Amino acid sequence: MRRRSDRAQLSLSAIEASVGVVLVLAVAAGFGLGLPQPETQAAQLDAYATDATTVLSREAPRHGGATRLSEVTRSETSFTRERDALERRVDRILPANLMFRLQTPHGSVGYRRPTGVPVGQSTVTTLHGDVTIWVWYT
Incomplete structure (x- = not known):
């Protein structure tokens, strides 16, 4: 006949140690696998483009x-006169690691838009037409 004291019991210390090991492994796996990064590049580029058009408008x-935007959209003559100053101004507004293309009804300033890279965009309407800016990382 067996007595109650003959029965095997698991030590509480062993249970605590095993739970601790599982917890540490779970945390390590979480850091190791990581979470996918949200796609923020396009949203950030749109924000830069919107900031630039807001400042200019x-x-x-x-x-x-x-x-300033109504001045450069008024006529081809005013755009031609202000073209270089407008390009310098947009270049100063945007961070150094960005390139841009600003299009008005009478012409464009900046760089040729690339294909296959994320591009942010913002359009503002003036009395004489829309002005659109595209920005991308260099």
């Missing part, structure tokens, strides 16, 4: 008009 004109 609220900036005072150099010669005439309500804003």
